[in-house]
Amino acid sequence: SQKIEQNSEALNIQEGKTATLTCNYTNYSPAYLQWYRQDPGRGPVFLLLIRENEKEKRKERLKVTFDTTLKQSLFHITASQPADSATYLCALGQGGKLIFGQGTELSVKP
Amino acid sequence: NAGVTQTPKFQVLKTGQSMTLQCAQDMNHNSMYWYRQDPGMGLRLIYYSASEGTTDKGEVPNGYNVSRLNKREFSLRLESAAPSQTSVYFCAISDQGEYTEAFFGQGTRLTVV
Numbered sequence: 001s002q003k004i005e006q007n008s009e010a011l012n013i014q015e016g017k018t019a020t021l022t023c024n025y026t027n028y029s030p031a032y033l034q035w036y037r038q039d040p041g042r043g044p045v046f047l048l049l050i051r052e053n054e055k056e057k058r059k060e061r062l063k064v065t066f067d068t069t070l071k072q073s074l075f076h077i078t079a080s081q082p083a084d085s086a087t088y089l090c091a092l093g094q095g096g097k098l099i100f101g102q103g104t105e106l107s108v109k110p
Numbered sequence: 111n112a113g114v115t116q117t118p119k120f121q122v123l124k125t126g127q128s129m130t131l132q133c134a135q136d137m138n139h140n141s142m143y144w145y146r147q148d149p150g151m152g153l154r155l156i157y158y159s160a161s162e163g164t165t166d167k168g169e170v171p172n173g174y175n176v177s178r179l180n181k182r183e184f185s186l187r188l189e190s191a192a193p194s195q196t197s198v199y200f201c202a203i204s205d206q207g208e209y210t211e212a213f214f215g216q217g218t219r220l221t222v223v
Contacts, residue, residue, distance in 0.1 A: 004152075034211065043114075043200050043214030044153070089152065091212075096141065096160055097168070098204070098212055102152035 004101040021075040023090035030092035116215035133201030140206040142184035146197040
């Protein structure tokens with residue numbers, strides 16, 4: 001069956017460290033993968049998109065990797081700040097649809 | 111520009127009642143989506159519309175109907191609400207074609223008692 005799995009446990013890290021979130025998928029062949037941030041009581045907000053032929057994408061303190069052989073994407077936040085605390089969602093793009101993982105809650109402690 | 115506007119923001123229904131969730135956009139995007147979000151389940155696609163006049167089922171369409179009224183508006187109808195439909199509902203839009211980001215509304219929190 002088709003599945004998208006993100007870190008099931010909440011991630012707690014210290015301010016200034018690098019947060020690494022994982023997104024694994026099975027039985028999909030996505031054309032691209034996206035990462036979103038969601039704050040409590042709000043809709044998701046787009047962060048980054050990486051295409052199937054790209055290995056890595058960066059935007060300021062954010063970095064995304066995409067390994068179609070491992071069927072995995074990693075999302076990194078460097079020099080993390082308490083303001084980065086939120087839930088992060090990965091989403092696969094396939095056939096004009098966006099299919100989401102369940103999200104990982106990140107908490108950055110001062 | 112509001113982007114994506116959902117109404118209402120909150121709603122409580124009794125089992126068996128019907129209601130329509132409204133979504134309107136001012137970004138002139140072709141594709142519109144309805145998702146539901148439950149704790150630990152992520153966002154699950156209910157229905158989507160790739161363009162005006164077309165709708166398709168997503169992962170969890172049972173118990174719902176949709177109408178793409180025009181390019182701006184996409185409504186989600188619950189004909190006979192059930193407690194299992196208690197959830198937060200999000201409308202999203204994206205431009206046509208691959209590699210485009212989605213923009214989300216602020217959500218509708220629905221409780222069915």
